[in-house]
Every structure is written in structure tokens, then in C-alpha cells.
Amino acid sequence: MSVSADRLSGAFFLILGLALYFAVIPAQVEQIDGRNLAPATMPNVVAIVISVCGGLLILKPTTHQAPDLRFFLISAAFVAILGGSIYAMSFFGFEYVASPLALIIMLMIGERRPVWLLTGVVLMPAAIWFLVTQLLERALP
Amino acid sequence: MVDLSVILAGFGDVFTPMTLLFILFGVVLGQFVGAVPGIGPVMAMAIAIPFTFGLDPLAAIAFLVGVNKGGLVGGAVPAILMNTPGTPDAAATALDGYPLARQGKPIKATKMALFSSVSGDTFSDIVLITVSAPLAILALKMGPVEIVALMIFAFSVISGLMGESLIKGVIAAALGLMFSFVGADPESFTPRLMFGYWDLYDGLALTSVAIGMLAISEILRRMTESFGQAGQGVLAPDNGNPEDRRVSWAEFWSCRFTLLRGATLGTILGALPGIGSTAAAFMSYATTKAASKDPDSFGRGNIQGIAATESANSAVVGANLIPLLTLGIPGSVTAALIISAFMIHGMQPGPLLFETQGRLVYGLFGAMIIANFLNLWVGQLGLRIWVKVVSAPESVIFSSALLLCFVGVAMATNGIFGIVIMLIFAALGILMHSFGYSMVIFIIAFFLGPQFEKSLAQALALLDGNLLRIYTSPVALALLVLSVISVFWFVSRRTNAKADTTNLGVPDGEVLDQKR
Amino acid sequence: MKLKSKLVALGAAALLAFGAPATAQDWGPSEPLTILIGFGAGGSTDTMGRVLADQIAEQTGWNVVVENRPGGGGVAMFTSLSQMPVDNHTIGMGVGIPVLVQLVERGDQLPFDLDSFDYLGTIATAELALVASADAPFDDLEGMIAYAQEQGTLPVATMAPPQVLMMNAAQRESGAEFNLVTAEGGAEVIQLILGGQVLAGFASGEHFPYLESGDMKVIASANANRLSYAPDTPTFIESGVDAYVDAVFFLAMRDGTDPAAAAAIAAAIDAAVQSEAVAEIVRNAVQGPAVNLGPEGARMMMVNGLENAQRLFQN
Structure with missing residues (x-):
């Protein structure tokens, strides 16, 4: 296989994280002011982590083989x-x-x-x- | 202080035929529902509570505790025999239990789980009976700030089990966290990521997600592998060696430190509300592996692995009763169910419970010890039956397990909706497994996510919105320092040993297959 | 006995099929009645609902099935109930306040409003109190506000948005500042108070053992009326903070239900709520009496509750 399974899934998570951060979370989470932890804070942090790790995985894939x-x-x-x-x-x-x-x-x-x-x-x-x-x-x- | 005569009277109450019968019934039922895929002790207790309304209080509560204890023993059975844990805490047991069962030693593996479970349970019961009050006061000092630090520490220890790729482990954890955010946020209760489905307001049901991902996806994967070629049993045939059908005293004794560590960890985490048996099981597993001279043997059928997880997750159950009985604070879903059982009998656990209901409390303690003995005895018998049952053809086992999971999840959640969620996560599980992402890491993060976010919000409120003021709590600071040390330690070990081969939940038997 | 009651129900249904046109007195279900509980199995609402269902079955001979539909404090259950066709046999059981809060805050996202249901009656009211550790340096709400002004800020544990709004009302009217920590349920509030992380918090019964032991005291009633167990403690309103919440357990059916069926079921519920078994389970679960306000009373409770919730959220 020319494209490794890890590159494929890495790209998926890179896009997923970005989609969550820019499209899904703004549309599906309400803005609340004046409390300690905004409803969107943790989801946004996690979306960034998913995206960054997806990108890293494209750069540094393992030899994992997906089933046929x-x-x-x-x-x-x-x-x-x-x-x-x-x-x-x-x-x-x-x-x-x-x-x-x-x-x-x-x-x-x-x-x-x-x-x-x-x-x-x-x-x-x-x-x-x-x-x-x-x-x-x-x-x- | 409670009078000795009250204590004796309480213990005496247990030995009425009616109470003994209900404890036995509870243990048998618990082991059964724990072992049947799709149903678990939590659901069995929830269903049983309205029925106990008409019973004598001691019989009712002892029965429920029996279900809970039996369920923990039973829960290890499908994890070991079929690699289909019904609850996240049993997932840790599958790591070494299932490889051992594949090597033709299912009875040895399940027996080790039984002995470890009862050992851990008895340990925490003794702690509960002797020093519950001072321990509960100590646990109260662990406020939200300390809990946040403790959860970070738990994550850092479990990260030692990340598997072949650290990056992929982090992605699996982040994905689990993301799904745990679905539903009301913990502070303002605004709906999040619900796409208009109000059934999701309380979050994705743990039962649906755990059973879908851990049990259904495994069953589907195995059905796919044996597609069209009617397999024999799920298990490898017994090799006839009697050594492989029992746990010798030497083997058990060699696990004494592991058992003690697991039981201690479980008792500590059980006394603190909100962390729970899953984290206890995995932390115990990770530390045991780290302390072992032969870490590579873990994940390949090392009985130390079974001893570590089962002693820890069972110890949590007894310890959960520490804050429950002394303060009226439930540390888990099952503990909350036991509180409601107390309440429907007109009692509320709290500081006066030992004074006003001393006889009942000591009756309950007596019942717990009895339940442990019954667990051991019923378990010895039950395990053989389960090993026999699982030797039926794959086709029957898998189709029945699927039906049971459907019904069980429907009863535990809100009907068809819960089954749909289960199937979605089963499909996600297959994809994650195929691409080498750990489902177990996902589940741990999913399970701990809501508690972590809630404690974080509380800690922020108490620290005036500035997390850097965490230095005001020495305990939290110490835990954070420990977290940093453990992460560095695991990372350095990883680079030394190139890659960790445990691969939490990823290739299960595959490593073994190649060796054979 | 269960089988017998099923046979009786079957007989009644058969009779009905050949019998005279139904009125409220002789309406009987033609299939099992279903009570949908808006909370999970094993909780207090679930247990009360199941005991109520048993009593209805025992007194009328009807076949009653209970199902749990947890989600959003009953919002998920009422959402699906409002979307079901009228079948005269499906009843929803929930608590007023969580539904009312969602109707006020995001009613546009919900497919139902108060008129989507025919109300059958109530079972009980949960009493909500503001409590503090016995050694707290204040004894009532006015004293607590004064202490907060003196200290600059004061940590208080809440369980749900209406309580946050009540504390906000107190802040606004006094200028005192409260540091609000959100806890998951009353038991966690008690834990935070005992651990000394907060000085006061809201609880709906979880504090009783500590009142008995003398470790805690009641600061104010958060209901419209004073608490049954602490008649000398004033309410928020009496303490100068114009806000309250009432949590009432009620039953309702889809609107457009056959009036004869609704009347017959409401009558059956009323008879069951008066039974000793229901009284006992309610006493044990919410520490209060079993009270049925009747169909019209239940509707008024929801209408007034909605107005109150709107007022709370406007501020």
C-alpha cells in the first residue's frame, strides 16, 4: 500500500479536529458568560489535540496494517x-x-x-x- | 461508640435462614447477570430495588450488596472467556485473562480472577469495618482541587499503557473525552453536541458505549473472521493438563504483593467519590506491570495481570461503602442505588446511622463477609458451568450474546435509542481496532471525562478562576509532581524498550497467534 | 396474584368490548397502561412511580407497565410523549422544574409546550433548603448575605440553574458576592459543606441526618412556603430575596386524550396516592406527604411554575 493506514487515519483526525473546532462546536455549544468553565472550553481544547495529533501521525506513522x-x-x-x-x-x-x-x-x-x-x-x-x-x-x- | 452487644446482635441477625438465603440469592444472581453479556450488576440492582420494598431491611440491603459482589466476580467471566467485557473495569481483566484462556487455560484464568476478586473485596471490607469513620473524614479533605490533581495523576499512570504509538493513544483518549462532552455541561447545564436529540441531555449512556465498543464490536469482528465457516467453540480445547485447570498455592502466593497493591489502590480510590473501579483496575495493572521484572509478559496471559485488576476493582466496592455508611455520600452508581434502598426503607445513611441503626449496620458487615465466602463457593461452581456454556458453538454464543446485549442495553438506557447508540459505537470500535487505536483508552477517557470536567469547573470556582493558585493545596501539588515524574518515567522506559507491546485492547490474541 | 389481576383486566377488557358506551366511571383500558418515567431505574422517582403503578394495578385490576425514559430530568421523555399518537394508554411521570427551565431557556428547540399535555395529578413536592454547617458564622439568609459582604466573597454549592439564579437574585439585591460551585446532586453538596470547601449549599433531604446529629442547620427555605420540618426558618422571599422554586412530581398524558379515559385514570391515580403504600414510599423518598393536587391543580402548578421560572430567568 502506498498510503499507510496511519497516514489515512491521521488525515481523518486532522480534518475531524478542525471540523469540530470551526464548525460543529460553534453550532452545537451555547455561549455562556460569567461562570467558571465555559461549555465550549474543554471541547475546543480536545478538538485541537485531536487535530494536532492527527497531523503528527501523518508525519510519523507506525507500520500498522489495516485489514483488507x-x-x-x-x-x-x-x-x-x-x-x-x-x-x-x-x-x-x-x-x-x-x-x-x-x-x-x-x-x-x-x-x-x-x-x-x-x-x-x-x-x-x-x-x-x-x-x-x-x-x-x-x-x- | 457502638455497644458490643449491638455489634453481636447485628452479626447474629445475619444467621437467620431468610437473610442467608437472600445473600445467597443475591450472589448467585449477581454472578449470573455479571457473566451474561449485556446485563450487569448495576442494572440488576436497579431492577431489584422496587422489589425489595416489601422485604426486611437487612435482607433487602444484604441482597443488593450480594448482587454487587457477585456481579464483580461474574463480570470477569465474559472478559476472560470471550474478550467481551460488559463493563469498563472488566476490560482490564481481559488484557491478560483472554490470552490465558486462548492458551487452553480458561479455568485457571477465571479461578485466578475469582480468588483475586474475593481477596481484594475482603481486604476493603475489613478496612470498612475497622477504620471507616476516620478514613471518611480524611476523604472529605479531598476537595475538587485535589480530585482534579488525582485524576491527572490517574491519567498519567494509565498513559504508561498507551501501546505501540503514543500519538495514537492520545488520539483515542481525546476522542473518548470528546464523546463524554455530549449532553449537559457540568456547570451551566446547557445542551452540547446534541444535534437536537434530548435523549442525549444526560450524556451518551455508559452502558451503550461500553457494551457497543467492548462487547458488540468484538463479537462482530469475530463473526466476520469466522464468516461462512462454522467454527467450533469460542475457546481453545482443553489440553488436558491438570496443572492448567487450577491455581496452585505457589502461584497465588507469588501474587501477594500484586494483590495487596491492587486492594490498597482500590480501597483508596473507592473511599473517594467519583473516580471508580475502572481507574483503579487500570492503575493497578499499570503499576504492577511497571514494577514487574518481566513487563513484556503482560498482555500475554500473565496471572499477575489478572490479580492486579480484579483485586483493585473489587476492593472499590467495599470501600465505596465507607463514605456511604458514614456520611451518606455515594461514590458510584451502585452506591447511589444502595442509598436509595436505604431510603425506601425509611433510613438515610449519615453520621447517626451507626448509633440509630447500629444493629443493621453490623448485620450488613456480617452479611458482606458471608457474601465473600459465598462468592468464593458459588464462583468455584459457576466458573465450571460458564466454561461449559462457552464451549457451545460460536454461532449460538454470538447470536444469543447479541440478543442479550440488545435487551440489556434497552432496559438500562431508554429503549431503542440506547441500542442505536450501542450499534454506532460498535461500528466505531471496529474501525478503531482496524486502524490500531485503543478502545480501552477511549473508554477510560470517556468514563472519566465528565467527572474531570465537573471537578475542574468546581476547582476553578474555588480557586477564583486561577488554576495557578493550586499551590494553596499541598496534596494537589504533590499529586501533580508525581504525575510529571510518572510520565517522564514511562516515556524514558518506552524509548529504552523501543515500543510497549501491551497494546491495550488492540491486537488481543494476534500477538499470540504469530507465536504459535 | 399478579396473574389474577391480569385475568381480571382481560375480563374487564372483554366486557368492555361488548359493553355500553364508556363514561368516566366505566372506562377501562383495552391494553396495558404504560407509565413512562422521565428518570433512570433505581432512583426516587422510579421507585415512587413503580409503587404507584402497583397500587393502581391492585385497586383497579388494570394491567400497568412501567418504563424508564431518562434524559434531561424528564425533557427527553416528555419530548417523545408529545410526539406519540393519542392512544389513551400512555402516561408520563416527571418533575415540574427541569421541564419548566428548559421551556423558558430554549422553548424554541422543544417540540412541546404546556398545552401539549392533559394533566392527571401530582404525587408529592420535594422541599429544597439552603443549609450550612452548624458552626457557620450565620444563622439565616440575611446573616449569610451580611457575612458575604464582610468577607468579600462566600463559596456556596448549587445543584441546578434555578438555584444559581436564586443566588444571583440575592447578589443583585444585596451587592454581596457569592462564589458558586456547581455540585452533582445533594449528596455532593453535603460533601462539600462537610469538607469545608463551601460554607453553604442547597439540598433536598440529603441533609436530614446532619440536622438530627446537629452538624448542620437550615438557613432558608428555597420553596414558596416554609419547610415542613423547619417551620421557624423563613423562606428566601421572607428574607428579602424575591425568588423561589418548587419541584412537584406530576403525571400527564398527551393532549387530546379521550376525556373519559383521562378522568378514569386521574381517579385511579388519586385513589392510589391516598393508599398507605404510596404514602410510605413518598415519605421515605422525599421526606414529605403524598399530595395529589388533582388534574386542574397539576395544570395550575405547571402554569404558575412557568411564570415563576420566566421571572427567575428574566433577571
Whole structure:
């Protein structure tokens, strides 16, 4: 790789710190006078630190290797599946989403044995449902 | 002074079947919820409190303390067996516990954690029972100015664990601090960095961030690695060597200084409100590593590492009760929950508690000692069960753990919103890990950030806005000097040894893999 | 017993489906009632809310579910409640003052106002006091102001913006200067007073053990009225500082709720607040009596509270 992983992440943090300092913090933090520590003081200090260290890292990268593209694609797929299931949960509730979610995850990992599939897809969600709603009398998400 | 007969009557109260049963129930429940990913002792206690309203006060409070103590033992289990700590303080235990479990010694690792935890806990309980009152008065003298200095000292010691690149360690810490600023600022309570989401006004929930970053991201990463190839168990197979299934007395005894140091650190930090068990665990780990003749063995399955962290974070729990019982001041979330348990039974901890409720207080002390024994006993049994459970196929473990984390975080925070935050931080965790940034440093900074900013604001108020007047406090000054010394010392060691290989939370088993 | 009450609720719901048109007397929930608590699990609001819910369930046979929605002292919960469709079954429980402060300070950023809700009643009022160490060289607010003028400045611990504004009002009217240290909750205020870092501070009950032991004294009541446990101590207003705050625990539903449902639920809350179990938990949690001001009283409390908060922040 011509661009090292550290140079890439260093550049990201350099820009992130600057964006925080000049755009995000002024817009998202209120100005207060007359107290001891203004709400923006600490965020601003930390934004500068992020930016400066990002810059230093570009100049002085380590030999760290990032994983390959395949790793990122598969993890992104898992994150997307979880995100989708959270979205579905907000409509249908945990009871209806848990089992399909468990099934998809187990199949993606490559599980094919019926006994284990049954355990993960039927038994576990049922146990959680019983524990939370019946024993603890709490609501599921 | 409390009458001896009251003390004896109090201890006697513990030995009613009802109370003993509730302590046992608390310890079992605590170990269980501590070990299950996504649920922790804090949430178990919060849920249990309304239920204890109908109980006898001693049984109720002893039960909650049992949950708390059991939870600390249980919390080490997923950290060691799966590298998925549910709480930041257990993250320190994963540093050496997980490598040891990967070497086929899961029982040895969890047992060492159990013994260290109970040792540290018992130490701080004894301090609590014998010298709590004078210690509490001493702790009161640590005002905001001293706390700021103490936190700087804590940061300086933990910086010794920064890993391969100092710059990247600082970035991870700064990022953690930045996220800790989300929500109301500690002085004027103005909303910050909330983007219109009022659910964030109290800050990003520690549960969502910690579980997302430490547990979910690890699970997702491992699922990605075993994508499509149904793995066997999460653990390496047992190599059949009985030596690797127990902790010998010689091994335990060799950790005596580590245990003592951890327990002392934990007790001191526990008696001071606001610093907490995470900092204690990491400071103990960092100092143990620094004091070791073989620092390179840390992070590769050194039982000294487990002894250091577990003795420290468990000692905090007993010590948290020092300001709680004597002054009514809670030093942590769990301590605040115990105060509310006292309050719903019509009592308020404070200077008169020992006089007016002496019998109950000594009953509670008795219950704590009993709980420690039960912890040891239940733990011996429970650990074997957990090691068995974790030997189920990865697919079942991971999918169940994900569901449990969803439910646990939803209950501990405000529903779906908390789960979304958890997933966002899981994704951030994967990215940070991939690019070699320490998630553990991030979490420590995230955890200590709000307390640091609050104490800083208070210190500024007390010093008339001029931090340079810190010289008016000798204790603070001494701590700052110590911080400077420790930073220089760590930096000089780093340049001598080229690079530190602990790599807090970064390559976990990877170093090991290459060696095998 | 829990199962039995669920069966009863189910039966009631079934009856209702075939029964006569509902009025306040015979309105009953067709699904579980949900109480959203604007604070986290394990705190005093949570515990009071859950005991209240148990009592409602026991007395009416309804199925009541309690959920925690922490964030901003209830602002997060009331924000989401105001955005939910009217369902006649969801109730919010919170404390007046944090919501009122945000409405005054940044009402334009909030999707609700006082009219977004139908008020059902109250449970209790938390009493707020200004306290000091027993050996402090003053006994009342006037004395404290005089001492501050004499010393040049005086460190005082506060927990929330309204208290800062009350101290600012005291500064403005007297010219004395207070050095305000923001503490996180009453216990930390007590800690700062005991440690000698501040001379006085605000507390809402955390100081009781120290009143009993004689280590602390009450300087003034920060409420509109005097404190129930210190009837001889004057309020801020009586001491010449025209400011007060009242923190009332109340329940409300989305506006536009079926009046029959709101009336039935308000009646159920009223009956539950009068029970011994609720009285006991309120006494233990806020050291005061359980008081239900009723639907109209709760609304007036919020309207008056908003005016008061506006006045505090104008200065």
C-alpha cells in the first residue's frame, strides 16, 4: 500500500479536529458568560489535540496494517443487518424480530446443524422473553 | 461508640435462614447477570430495588450488596472467556485473562480472577469495618482541587499503557473525552453536541458505549473472521493438563504483593467519590506491570495481570461503602442505588446511622463477609458451568450474546435509542481496532471525562478562576509532581524498550497467534 | 396474584368490548397502561412511580407497565410523549422544574409546550433548603448575605440553574458576592459543606441526618412556603430575596386524550396516592406527604411554575 493506514487515519483526525473546532462546536455549544468553565472550553481544547495529533501521525506513522477490504465489507454487512433489525424492532417489537435476526446471523456464520439452530433461534429468544416480561415484568424493546 | 452487644446482635441477625438465603440469592444472581453479556450488576440492582420494598431491611440491603459482589466476580467471566467485557473495569481483566484462556487455560484464568476478586473485596471490607469513620473524614479533605490533581495523576499512570504509538493513544483518549462532552455541561447545564436529540441531555449512556465498543464490536469482528465457516467453540480445547485447570498455592502466593497493591489502590480510590473501579483496575495493572521484572509478559496471559485488576476493582466496592455508611455520600452508581434502598426503607445513611441503626449496620458487615465466602463457593461452581456454556458453538454464543446485549442495553438506557447508540459505537470500535487505536483508552477517557470536567469547573470556582493558585493545596501539588515524574518515567522506559507491546485492547490474541 | 389481576383486566377488557358506551366511571383500558418515567431505574422517582403503578394495578385490576425514559430530568421523555399518537394508554411521570427551565431557556428547540399535555395529578413536592454547617458564622439568609459582604466573597454549592439564579437574585439585591460551585446532586453538596470547601449549599433531604446529629442547620427555605420540618426558618422571599422554586412530581398524558379515559385514570391515580403504600414510599423518598393536587391543580402548578421560572430567568 502506498498510503499507510496511519497516514489515512491521521488525515481523518486532522480534518475531524478542525471540523469540530470551526464548525460543529460553534453550532452545537451555547455561549455562556460569567461562570467558571465555559461549555465550549474543554471541547475546543480536545478538538485541537485531536487535530494536532492527527497531523503528527501523518508525519510519523507506525507500520500498522489495516485489514483488507473483505473484512470491512463483511463487518459492514453485519452492522447493516443489526441496524435493519433495530429499525424493524421499533415497528414490530423484539418478540417478532429476535428469531429471524438470530437465524440470519447463525446462517451467515455458517451454522447448519438443526439442534444448534433450534437452540439459537427458538430457545434463546423464548428464554429472554420469559425472563424479561414474565419474571422481571419489564417491557422488551 | 457502638455497644458490643449491638455489634453481636447485628452479626447474629445475619444467621437467620431468610437473610442467608437472600445473600445467597443475591450472589448467585449477581454472578449470573455479571457473566451474561449485556446485563450487569448495576442494572440488576436497579431492577431489584422496587422489589425489595416489601422485604426486611437487612435482607433487602444484604441482597443488593450480594448482587454487587457477585456481579464483580461474574463480570470477569465474559472478559476472560470471550474478550467481551460488559463493563469498563472488566476490560482490564481481559488484557491478560483472554490470552490465558486462548492458551487452553480458561479455568485457571477465571479461578485466578475469582480468588483475586474475593481477596481484594475482603481486604476493603475489613478496612470498612475497622477504620471507616476516620478514613471518611480524611476523604472529605479531598476537595475538587485535589480530585482534579488525582485524576491527572490517574491519567498519567494509565498513559504508561498507551501501546505501540503514543500519538495514537492520545488520539483515542481525546476522542473518548470528546464523546463524554455530549449532553449537559457540568456547570451551566446547557445542551452540547446534541444535534437536537434530548435523549442525549444526560450524556451518551455508559452502558451503550461500553457494551457497543467492548462487547458488540468484538463479537462482530469475530463473526466476520469466522464468516461462512462454522467454527467450533469460542475457546481453545482443553489440553488436558491438570496443572492448567487450577491455581496452585505457589502461584497465588507469588501474587501477594500484586494483590495487596491492587486492594490498597482500590480501597483508596473507592473511599473517594467519583473516580471508580475502572481507574483503579487500570492503575493497578499499570503499576504492577511497571514494577514487574518481566513487563513484556503482560498482555500475554500473565496471572499477575489478572490479580492486579480484579483485586483493585473489587476492593472499590467495599470501600465505596465507607463514605456511604458514614456520611451518606455515594461514590458510584451502585452506591447511589444502595442509598436509595436505604431510603425506601425509611433510613438515610449519615453520621447517626451507626448509633440509630447500629444493629443493621453490623448485620450488613456480617452479611458482606458471608457474601465473600459465598462468592468464593458459588464462583468455584459457576466458573465450571460458564466454561461449559462457552464451549457451545460460536454461532449460538454470538447470536444469543447479541440478543442479550440488545435487551440489556434497552432496559438500562431508554429503549431503542440506547441500542442505536450501542450499534454506532460498535461500528466505531471496529474501525478503531482496524486502524490500531485503543478502545480501552477511549473508554477510560470517556468514563472519566465528565467527572474531570465537573471537578475542574468546581476547582476553578474555588480557586477564583486561577488554576495557578493550586499551590494553596499541598496534596494537589504533590499529586501533580508525581504525575510529571510518572510520565517522564514511562516515556524514558518506552524509548529504552523501543515500543510497549501491551497494546491495550488492540491486537488481543494476534500477538499470540504469530507465536504459535 | 399478579396473574389474577391480569385475568381480571382481560375480563374487564372483554366486557368492555361488548359493553355500553364508556363514561368516566366505566372506562377501562383495552391494553396495558404504560407509565413512562422521565428518570433512570433505581432512583426516587422510579421507585415512587413503580409503587404507584402497583397500587393502581391492585385497586383497579388494570394491567400497568412501567418504563424508564431518562434524559434531561424528564425533557427527553416528555419530548417523545408529545410526539406519540393519542392512544389513551400512555402516561408520563416527571418533575415540574427541569421541564419548566428548559421551556423558558430554549422553548424554541422543544417540540412541546404546556398545552401539549392533559394533566392527571401530582404525587408529592420535594422541599429544597439552603443549609450550612452548624458552626457557620450565620444563622439565616440575611446573616449569610451580611457575612458575604464582610468577607468579600462566600463559596456556596448549587445543584441546578434555578438555584444559581436564586443566588444571583440575592447578589443583585444585596451587592454581596457569592462564589458558586456547581455540585452533582445533594449528596455532593453535603460533601462539600462537610469538607469545608463551601460554607453553604442547597439540598433536598440529603441533609436530614446532619440536622438530627446537629452538624448542620437550615438557613432558608428555597420553596414558596416554609419547610415542613423547619417551620421557624423563613423562606428566601421572607428574607428579602424575591425568588423561589418548587419541584412537584406530576403525571400527564398527551393532549387530546379521550376525556373519559383521562378522568378514569386521574381517579385511579388519586385513589392510589391516598393508599398507605404510596404514602410510605413518598415519605421515605422525599421526606414529605403524598399530595395529589388533582388534574386542574397539576395544570395550575405547571402554569404558575412557568411564570415563576420566566421571572427567575428574566433577571
